[in-house]
Amino acid sequence: MYLVDSRSSNPAINVSVESFLLSNEVVDDTIVFFYQMEPSIGIGRFQNAYEEVNYPYVKEQGIPVIRRASGGGAMFSDPGQIAFCFITKDEGDTFGNFKEFTRPILDALHKMGATDAQLSGRNDLTIDGKKFSGNAMSVKDGRMFAHGTLMIDLDTDQLTKALNPSKEKLRSKGVKSVRSRVTNLRPYFSEQYQNATVEEIKNTILLYVFGVDSLDEIKRYELTEEDWGKINAFKAAVPDNPEWNYGKNPSFDLERQRKFDAGLVQVKFNVAHDKISAIRIFGDFFGKGSIEDVEQVLIDVPYNEEAIQNALESLDIPYYFGKIKIEELAQLIAF
Incomplete structure (x- = not known):
C-alpha cells in the first residue's frame, strides 16, 4: 500500500484528489488517502441537496456543500473528524463490500481501546448503538474507492443544525433525531489517547493500518505538479460548480x-x-x-x-x- 498525503483541509480539493486517484493508476497497488476538513457538508451522488441540507443555516454560516462521486447519505465534517479513502482495482465483487475496507480501520480502533466498534447495517460503523462513521463507494473503469469518516471531536451541535435528514430515514434507524444517533469516538479510546490531538490519532491509525512502527516506514506517493494540474482542473469543473453540488430543483406534482x-x-x-x-x-x-x-x-x-x-x-x-x-x-x- 501507498499513502497519499493531503495538502489541504479544503473539501473541494480533497474530493478532487479522490477523483483523480480513481481515474489515474499512479501506482500498481492500493492507495490510502487520509485527511481532515474544514466545516463542510458532503452529499451523496444521488441526493437532493435542497432536502438533505438546512440551506438557510449553511448559507448563513458559509458552510460549503460538496456533492461526492459516491452514493450514500449526507455528512457534516469539521477538523474534529478524520476522513479515510482506499483506492484500488475493482475485482468485480468488491463494490458494496464495506466489511473488507472497514476491517483495517476497525482493527486500529480496537487496538486504541474502542473495542466495541463494529460495522452495522449497510455501511455504518457504530459503537454502543451509535454511529461514528458513514462509508460509501464509487467505481470507474475497473477502479474503485471506498471512503468513510471517523468522528473524534466533531461538533455535533453544528451537525444537527446543518443537516436535514428525512423522517423516513430516521424512522428506519429507530431514532427521532440526528443527535441521538451519533457519537464521537474519543470517550471510547484508552487513557493514552484521551489527550491526543486529532492529527495524532490519525497518525496512530495510519501506523496500525500499514502495520509499521514509524510514519517514516510508510511508502508514499507524492502528487506531481502534473497531477495537481489535473486535480485543480477537475476541482474547477466539478466540486466548485454550484450546479453540480445542488443541481436543479424543479417542482413536481x-x-x-x-x-x-x-x-x-x-x-x-x-x-x-x-x-x-x-x-x-x-x-x-x-x-x-x-x-x-x-x-x-x-x-x-x-x-x-x-x-x-x-x-x-x-x-x-x-x-x-x-x-x-x-x-x-x-x-x-x-x-
Missing part, C-alpha cells in the same frame, strides 16, 4: 419514497395524459450507473405498474440501485 435495504429511494414526477411527463430520482443508495439512464426510460411511459415495470426491464436495476428488485421500484412509483 407527485412524490413517492421508500426505505429499502439498499437505501432510501425518492421519486418525484409529473403525469400528463396518463403518462409520466417528467421524473427525478434521488436517494442514498449505492449505484454504479448514471441515474439519468433510469429517468430517461420512464419518460412517456403509461402511468401504471405493468408499463413501468416493462420499461425498467430494459435496464440492469441493481447496477443503478443496488439490491432493489424491478417490481419493487415499479410498485413505489405507481403506488
Whole structure:
C-alpha cells in the first residue's frame, strides 16, 4: 500500500484528489488517502441537496456543500473528524463490500481501546448503538474507492443544525433525531489517547493500518505538479460548480419514497395524459450507473405498474440501485 498525503483541509480539493486517484493508476497497488476538513457538508451522488441540507443555516454560516462521486447519505465534517479513502482495482465483487475496507480501520480502533466498534447495517460503523462513521463507494473503469469518516471531536451541535435528514430515514434507524444517533469516538479510546490531538490519532491509525512502527516506514506517493494540474482542473469543473453540488430543483406534482435495504429511494414526477411527463430520482443508495439512464426510460411511459415495470426491464436495476428488485421500484412509483 501507498499513502497519499493531503495538502489541504479544503473539501473541494480533497474530493478532487479522490477523483483523480480513481481515474489515474499512479501506482500498481492500493492507495490510502487520509485527511481532515474544514466545516463542510458532503452529499451523496444521488441526493437532493435542497432536502438533505438546512440551506438557510449553511448559507448563513458559509458552510460549503460538496456533492461526492459516491452514493450514500449526507455528512457534516469539521477538523474534529478524520476522513479515510482506499483506492484500488475493482475485482468485480468488491463494490458494496464495506466489511473488507472497514476491517483495517476497525482493527486500529480496537487496538486504541474502542473495542466495541463494529460495522452495522449497510455501511455504518457504530459503537454502543451509535454511529461514528458513514462509508460509501464509487467505481470507474475497473477502479474503485471506498471512503468513510471517523468522528473524534466533531461538533455535533453544528451537525444537527446543518443537516436535514428525512423522517423516513430516521424512522428506519429507530431514532427521532440526528443527535441521538451519533457519537464521537474519543470517550471510547484508552487513557493514552484521551489527550491526543486529532492529527495524532490519525497518525496512530495510519501506523496500525500499514502495520509499521514509524510514519517514516510508510511508502508514499507524492502528487506531481502534473497531477495537481489535473486535480485543480477537475476541482474547477466539478466540486466548485454550484450546479453540480445542488443541481436543479424543479417542482413536481407527485412524490413517492421508500426505505429499502439498499437505501432510501425518492421519486418525484409529473403525469400528463396518463403518462409520466417528467421524473427525478434521488436517494442514498449505492449505484454504479448514471441515474439519468433510469429517468430517461420512464419518460412517456403509461402511468401504471405493468408499463413501468416493462420499461425498467430494459435496464440492469441493481447496477443503478443496488439490491432493489424491478417490481419493487415499479410498485413505489405507481403506488
